Amino acid sequence: MHTVSRRRFLQISSATVGLAATGAAAGHLAGQAAAAGETERGVRKVPTFCDICFWKCGAIAHVKDGKLWKIEGNPDDPLGRGRLCPRGTGGVGAHFDPDRLRTPLVRRRKRGQEV
DSSP, X not given: OOOOXXXXXXXXXXXXXXXXXXXXXXXXXXXXXXXXXXXXXXXXXXXXXXXXXXXXXXXXXXXXXTEEEEEEEOTTOTTTTTOOOHHHHTXXXXXXXXXXOOSOBOXXXXXXXXX
């Protein structure tokens, strides 16, 4: 019977755990990449996250003809579990709001002077 030194045992164990973790992460990323390429009637699904509040929930943006069409929760997100708060679901309206700020404003001498 072969005797394995403690050092060799730790090397083999570390390599095994590292390969297992890499394989699991690669499978998850492959699923996300496949979801990004899905199309149904010209609609492309792009995995992203909501940046409106501090929770940063996972979302799926539906892009139709190169424009944002719909936002829904990502079911793979452990925080939101496929749902978005009212701020997130209103993200499309906030994106296309004609009154939204498009450049940062700095108060100098006149109120609302563009940078």
